[in-house]
Amino acid sequence: MNNYFIILAAGKGKRFNSKIPKQHILYKNKPLFMHSVNTAIKSKLFKKIILVLDKTSAFKKNKNVDVIKGGNERHLSSKKALYHIKNNKVDNVFIHDAARPNFSLNLLKNLNQQLKKNQAVVPYINTENSAKYPYDNKIINLKREKILLTQTPQCFDFKTLFYLSKKNNKLVTDDAALFLNSNKKIKFIKGDEKNIKITKKSDLNKFSKKTLYGIGFDIHKLIKNKKLYLGGVKIPFHSGLKGHSDGDVIIHCVIDALLGALGKKDIGSLYPSNKNKFKNIRSAKMLKPIILDLEKNNCSINNIDINLICERPKVSLYRNKIISSLSKLININKKIINLKGKTVEKLGLIGKENAIACECIVSINKYE
Numbered sequence: 100m101n102n103y104f105i106i107l108a109a110g111k112g113k114r115f116n117s118k119i120p121k122q123h124i125l126y127k128n129k130p131l132f133m134h135s136v137n138t139a140i141k142s143k144l145f146k147k148i149i150l151v152l153d154k155t156s157a158f159k160k161n162k163n164v165d166v167i168k169g170g171n172e173r174h175l176s177s178k179k180a181l182y183h184i185k186n187n188k189v190d191n192v193f194i195h196d197a198a199r200p201n202f203s204l205n206l207l208k209n210l211n212q213q214l215k216k217n218q219a220v221v222p223y224i225n226t227e228n229s230a231k232y233p234y235d236n237k238i239i240n241l242k243r244e245k246i247l248l249t250q251t252p253q254c255f256d257f258k259t260l261f262y263l264s265k266k267n268n269k270l271v272t273d274d275a276a277l278f279l280n281s282n283k284k285i286k287f288i289k290g291d292e293k294n295i296k297i298t299k300k301s302d303l304n305k306f307s308k309k310t311l312y313g314i315g316f317d318i319h320k321l322i323k324n325k326k327l328y329l330g331g332v333k334i335p336f337h338s339g340l341k342g343h344s345d346g347d348v349i350i351h352c353v354i355d356a357l358l359g360a361l362g363k364k365d366i367g368s369l370y371p372s373n374k375n376k377f378k379n380i381r382s383a384k385m386l387k388p389i390i391l392d393l394e395k396n397n398c399s400i401n402n403i404d405i406n407l408i409c410e411r412p413k414v415s416l417y418r419n420k421i422i423s424s425l426s427k428l429i430n431i432n433k434k435i436i437n438l439k440g441k442t443v444e445k446l447g448l449i450g451k452e453n454a455i456a457c458e459c460i461v462s463i464n465k466y467e
């Protein structure tokens with residue numbers, strides 16, 4: 100089956116009340132729309148993902164994804180995306196609002212399964228609230244168990260949806276409405292309670308999460324004839340840091356702090372120094388599995404604060420470079436990394452430029 104997945108992320112988000120359109124706000128260290136892209140790719144159910152954005156430059160090229168510019172209203176963006184794929188061999192199309200970053204792989208599988216017997220499948224949840232509806236000059240009570248609150252992704256037989264979308268000029272808030280307006284049958288299936296739509300800023304607080312902290316410390320001896328690496332940046336200096344790896348105290352320190360927050364022991368347990376395969380390993384490489392682990396555990400970083408303790412090099416000269424490098428390695432915004440330089444008044448080993456130490460603290464959110 101040739102399934103395509105359309106992500107609508109071109110809205111202005113008037114109710115969001117922010118200068119940045121909501122689909123671009125950072126949620127779990129990524130723009131909101133990226134969560135939908137990643138889940139769709141992970142499901143392996145789709146031939147191609149069509150991402151409809153207000154600014155197509157906001158997305159880094161990826162072979163699985165076509166990026167197109169959206170229309171002024173949701174139904175126009177949806178129509179543009181359908182036209183974009185109309186010459187491909189499309190059997191089914193899934194349409195999803197990027198404002199729902201938390202739909203599950205299970206929901207995608209269920210939708211796909213039901214699509215084999217139906218032309219349109221739409222997920223819904225019930226409401227806990229008592230519902231009323233103004234009708235014929237009075238307000239009537241509705242049976243709440245009969246009320247369907249529909250979600251996305253919604254999926255359809257491509258040809259039918261294309262035809263309905265082509266002839267529609269009305270403002271509709273989802274694609275299921277096109278089927279209902281034409282008296283066509285929809286199969287409704289149970290959706291996810293966690294598949295919340297982010298409309299207002301306060302909706303971001305609806306996701307239940309725990310905030311955790313981790314602390315890191317590291318010190319390495321300075322020796323001649325070795326390159327100095329700090330935070331993944333090569334820095335011209337009279338000596339480098341001795342160690343099994345490249346001795347990058349900043350990265351080691353961040354690794355320990357992240358492992359601390361995750362409750363997963365320490366850097367020595369992960370990379371034993373008696374194992375030859377880790378000899379001369381670049382510290383940036385050591386960081387990578389921990390960043391993947393954070394994602395796997397549904398965690399995101401709130402901030403990292405680092406103290407680099409050395410007489411020289413002068414931290415202020417390299418601060419921006421080091422922060423840029425860390426932000427790339429950890430895949431987070433520069434704004435949530437802080438780096439401070441501390442000298443030790445020329446005292447002791449560090450004061451005599453025989454060692455460099457580092458300490459840091461991180462805060463992470465673990466989502467349920």
Ligand code: ZN
Pocket residue numbers: 317318319342346347348351
């Ligand atoms: Zn170290």
